[in-house]
Amino acid sequence: MNLRKSYPEQPERIYFFGTCLIDILYPEAGLAGMQLIRREGVDVIYPLNQTCCGQPAWNSGYRDEAREVAAAQMACFPEDYPIVVPSGSCAGMLRQHYPALFAGTPQQDAAQAFSERVFELTEFLSRVLKIKLNDLGKPVKVALHVSCSARREMGVANEHQSLLQQLSNVELVEQERKEECCGFGGTFAVKHAQISAAMVEEKATALVASGADALVSGDCGCLLNIAGHLEYRKAQLPGSHIASFLWERTNAAEG
Amino acid sequence: MQQKVEFHDRAGKALHNPQIRSNFRYAMDGLMLKRLRSFPDLDELNRLRLRSAEIRANALARLPELLEQLEARCRENGIQVHWAETAEQANEIVLGIMNRHGAKLLIKGKSMVSEEMELNHYLEQHGIECLESDLGEYILQLAGEPPSHIVAPAIHKSRQQVAQLFKEKFPDIPYSDDVDTLTRNARDILRRKFYEAPVGLSGVNFAVAETGTICLVENEGNGRMCTTIPPVHIAVTGIEKVVEKLSDVPPLLSILPRSATGQHITTYFNMISSPRKPDEKDGPDEVHLLLLDNGRSHIYKDAELIATLRCIRCGACMNHCPVYARIGGHAYGTTIPGPIGSILEPQKAGLDQLGELATASTLCGACGEVCPVRIPIPELLNRLRFERVRQDHTGATRGQGGQRDPWEARIWKAWSWVHANPMLYRLSMRMATGLRWLLPNRLGPWTSVRTAPRPAAKSLHTLAREKGFDHE
């Protein structure tokens, strides 16, 4: 694995890779992520031609199709700016899997260089921007679900947690088996729907039992799965993306 | 596609069986906690995993020559070495040894390779009784079931279920669901069999090429019984289990039991280098080592997939797998279940047969994280997903392309076309956001336990522009 050991200084300008799930289902999370970075005095560029990192096809075995989409993404981020991604899963694809996806092709070196510019959002906020958060929100109990890719592929579980710990009125509660997968797994949730259902049911039960008022995650795939199930079973436990959560609690205008 | 239907069917049954669900959940939680506690020093764990991976990778890199060396050393030591390309051949070899001794009873220590060979079934067809002596395997033999876990084979059974089974099979023994009593009863029953059996069989954990030594890890003592008391000992192993040197053994022995059950070491570590010597007073007069290929040499060809063969069968990947914890070992329908089984078994049987197993994972990465020999299981699952649908026949894996579904392939083609063309993508986003209230509330299996996702009123592409973020 390719975990970072050192981080660069705060850059002047970054690219934001919004991800397809955020684009259509959780745009406020993407926007919050960009606003958090801009508030720290960094220019944020959102390239218009970006679509999806290609992970759905990659994880389904359709590598040619994934490569075609991935090549189109690399073309969207031509300058040497850091690329910030509000998802452990998509960041993992860009950072850990692009080199493998393009191995043995003429774009091999470009993919390697591209991947090294990729940062997951919480990692970028805490390690590069060293952001200081001032909590303006009411006291609340929060359960954090770190996605498997954020935890294992990107190694940024601590970054998720430390950002939430900066918020003085937020009490982090721990759900049982917090490190276990929620059962999303992309197409897995449809291909192996019964297994996925069993996993998300247990995850939701643990979250409800934790006594949390809200669920926070850095990945919209997990949110779609867990919050979708919580809503289905009419549990009073709303879920939000960590970027939205941080922005809402620290922004004077909206908080 | 029969296999695919069967897998879903078995998984579904397990998911709806509360006893199976709770037995596995309880057992896996325990095993995970025990493993965690047995590695208090993370730096040591990381180094030990690196070292163990190096040892196994090194052995594989030199596999043909190490097998020849192992054979030569064993022969010098007086161990008879046999080679089998298929399970059928391996069974014939065992039968041949049994027949040569006129033996009608084979007492077995735990061996996953013998499960792979379906040896019990084969020998029984030839009028030979096989008796499992590992307590878990013995329970399953009484129940007529295959193992559901490679280290703890009867983990799917509660103690009450075991007690009930003993009551049915041994009506003379008073009923008890006390674990100590059940264990003591099994001891008494099997003791006579160890005493009588003319041939014992065991698996192999490591085979040391340098010295011609067969290493066996166990807790119960049945492995020692099978390899010490009967006049003939047959050890069966996959060809990949060889290690180069004796000094490779201590690191592997250090990491294997801790990864498997959280024990710092097993009760017995048994190293066998020869049959009984003329002046010795016990031990088998004949020791046979049976080397089984059965598809392994095919896996060996691929520089990435070869990592599959590093496995030392600790079971940590299944203990940590959230899918395995829900559906248990039997749902996989293979000798080896869980994440390692999902990469190993499809390569052996062919992706056309078992490729579906490679999709039965969320790629959460828990398996790769705990693997003591650092097999990148999630990456290999991903690779096999590619192999099962690819069209160019490179011959890398058996049954390559065998599960390509033309409809699915067309969907991905279309998906790729939309996502590689920004104009088309934005158009489709505009349609989705614009028509969001018209989208259905039921989306197949997704909405069986979840609400349907609802597109936002405005996409991030639109919001970013409105909030003044530059596009370049």
Next chain:
Amino acid sequence: MSEARTNILRRLSAGKPHFAAPAAATRVPLARWDVPGRIDQFRNKMESVRAEVHVTVRDRWPDLLKSLVTEKQLSNLLYAPNGPLGETLSQAWRKEDPSPLICRNEAVDEWKEELFFNIGGAITAARWGIAETGSLVLWPTTEEPRSFSLVPPVHIAVLEAKDIYDTFADLVEQQNWHLCMPTNALLISGPSKTADIEQTLAYGVHGPIELIIIVIT
């Protein structure tokens, strides 16, 4: 040579993937103890798997053994008169009658029935010990064959404290095992056990139900 052998080796050699064996070996630091620490570690690990450990000085161990035999109510104690403990043991019970000690000089096959069903316990020497994992290391001999430490329900082992190594790796390396592997080398860490029913530990499934170790300092 068999056809299967030829085919397997040919397939492996032809298919040999192009990667080099990993060169630099990762170093795993080995645990270290001083003399008292080593004995403590050995004892703690052994006791954690329900073995009984008694540390004593050389002159006292025969008396200790005698009290153990009485305490455990052993019907008899199998021993090797020509083994490393033979003389001390014979002398220990010389004056008493009846002695629990029994010995058999024939191959085990000749008295297997007795071994399986009529022996209460056996005593052997342990060649070495391993502190890290709390293990006895036995290289069974003509005098003290493999079954002694396996078949009777109680196994008593006598170990010299000076023969305890820190780790298995040290022992294998310093004693040059690769040059002299015996028929059977054995690590024993506790009495026989199983967790095959509901993960619940139960002792004495097929091997000894009790393991008693006398460490001589």
